[in-house]
Amino acid sequence: MPALRALGVRDSGIRAAVKRTLIVRAGRGGYALPNASPELVKAVELCAVVSHASAAALHGLCLWCPPAVLELTVPRNTQSVAEGVLIHRADLSDADRDQFRAVTSVERTLVDCGRTMGLLVHLPAAEGARGHRGDAAAGSTAWVTGADHNRKS
Numbered sequence: 001m002p003a004l005r006a007l008g009v010r011d012s013g014i015r016a017a018v019k020r021t022l023i024v025r026a027g028r029g030g031y032a033l034p035n036a037s038p039e040l041v042k043a044v045e046l047c048a049v050v051s052h053a054s055a056a057a058l059h060g061l062c063l064w065c066p067p068a069v070l071e072l073t074v075p076r077n078t079q080s081v082a083e084g085v086l087i088h089r090a091d092l093s094d095a096d097r098d099q100f101r102a103v104t105s106v107e108r109t110l111v112d113c114g115r116t117m118g119l120l121v122h123l124p125a126a127e128g129a130r131g132h133r134g135d136a137a138a139g140s141t142a143w144v145t146g147a148d149h150n151r152k153s
Contacts, residue, residue, distance in 0.1 A: 004031065039070055043102040046080045048072035050102060051088055052116055055109040058101075073104065073112075088112070 004014055014031065017023045026032040027045030039058060043050045052071035056063055073088045074080045080087055096108040104112065 040102050043072050048074045051104045052112045055104045058103050059106050
């Protein structure tokens, strides 16, 4: 909700949007558009961000093979666990996060992929990011916001 408030949306506006199903609740303090990707909704439910290969896929970066499991990053001191989800722990700065979606930035995604994937797996994503504008919100209809639990102060 802090992201919505930062945009000037009042609590009454959020309640009205939920009532009209313009947005839906996603976990505690999180909201999503009805057509948001399940990966982004799961991230908001767990106060996390989509990261690593899952983030590369959401950013449209080329991978040799699609992610086998959803990868999320939560703050280091969080005990989040979810079936079918690979949880990574890191304290992310604002620069490490997409401004509009619960996903790591393209730059942070490439760093994460470089740390956890072999070079041949990581190389196509890095090469594909060369022409990426970094404007993840452009054309996105799957905007999701949640509590700012994964922000580094």
